[in-house]
Amino acid sequence: MSREEAVRAARRAFGNATLIEESGREAWQWPRIESFLSDANFALRQLRRSPGFALTAILTLALGIGANTAIFTLIDSIMLRPLPYPHQERLVNISGYFPKGWVRAWQEHSQSFESIAGYSSATEESNVLSNDQPERVFGSAVTVNTFDTLGIHPALGRFFSPENAIAGQDVVVVLTYGYWRQHFAGNPGVIGETVRIDGISRRIIGVMP
Known part of the structure; x- marks a missing residue:
């Protein structure tokens, strides 16, 4: 097989090299604001379609955030924040x-x-x-x-x-x-x-x- 034939066979097997390079660059870069907005809109649409799931998700997030806040407050008052006394x-x-x-x-x-x-x-x-x-x-x-x-x-x-x-x-x-x-x-x-x-x-x- 000649060099030209080998290159054509590789392109058929692996696809467009330029497209693969652009996809790889996008995967390794920080997502753009448009991507965040698109994901947020998709998530909101899914939550509207399943209100029961939305309520469960919101309650789960609220409980998780509340528990973490309470634990941090306790650790901060006991271990991190210095006592209000000299020495x-x-x-x-x-x-x-x-x-x-x-x-x-x-x-x-x-x-x-x-x-x-x-x-x-x-x-x-x-x-x-x-x-x-x-x-x-x-x-x-x-x-x-x-x-x-x-x-x-x-x-x-x-x-x-x-x-x-x-x-x-x-x-x-x-x-x-x-x-x-x-x-x-x-x-x-x-x-x-x-x-x-x-x-x-x-x-x-x-x-x-």
């Missing part, structure tokens, strides 16, 4: 149930930490009466050195002192900034006022930042 890289959180007296024992005998504080998770509601308005409020019990350990300062008043760990001196409370703004309208004269928490009168000594 947050030195803070260590140990969660679990610890019998009464364990935190005090760690505070007295630990040589690995500069300071150890304890707190209860704010998962239980308390009956709170302030300004003659009863309501259920989430709160947390903390050791007197918790705020010092975190390295933060009160927005108003003071935090707990060692004397507040003594029985009879522990009937005090520190308000969150949001609770202070919402229930006391940001009144700086709130220090010294009392609120009843689960039937016990507690004196307000400070407001968190």
Whole structure:
């Protein structure tokens, strides 16, 4: 077979070389805006023809996007976003149930930490009466050195002192900034006022930042 015959046979077997080259170039290039619009129009037509499938597809997308958003928000708040405390890289959180007296024992005998504080998770509601308005409020019990350990300062008043760990001196409370703004309208004269928490009168000594 001559060279010319071989070329003609190859063209018949493989098709137009110029057309193949153009198709390959199109496959390896970014699609043009016309291609996106054409695909979008085709997808919309198919969805209009099958409304049941369209509803399923939309719900699936909504659930998928919502789940991913929720997971990212959780990971961002726990792992990515730095804690709002000075020297947050030195803070260590140990969660679990610890019998009464364990935190005090760690505070007295630990040589690995500069300071150890304890707190209860704010998962239980308390009956709170302030300004003659009863309501259920989430709160947390903390050791007197918790705020010092975190390295933060009160927005108003003071935090707990060692004397507040003594029985009879522990009937005090520190308000969150949001609770202070919402229930006391940001009144700086709130220090010294009392609120009843689960039937016990507690004196307000400070407001968190």
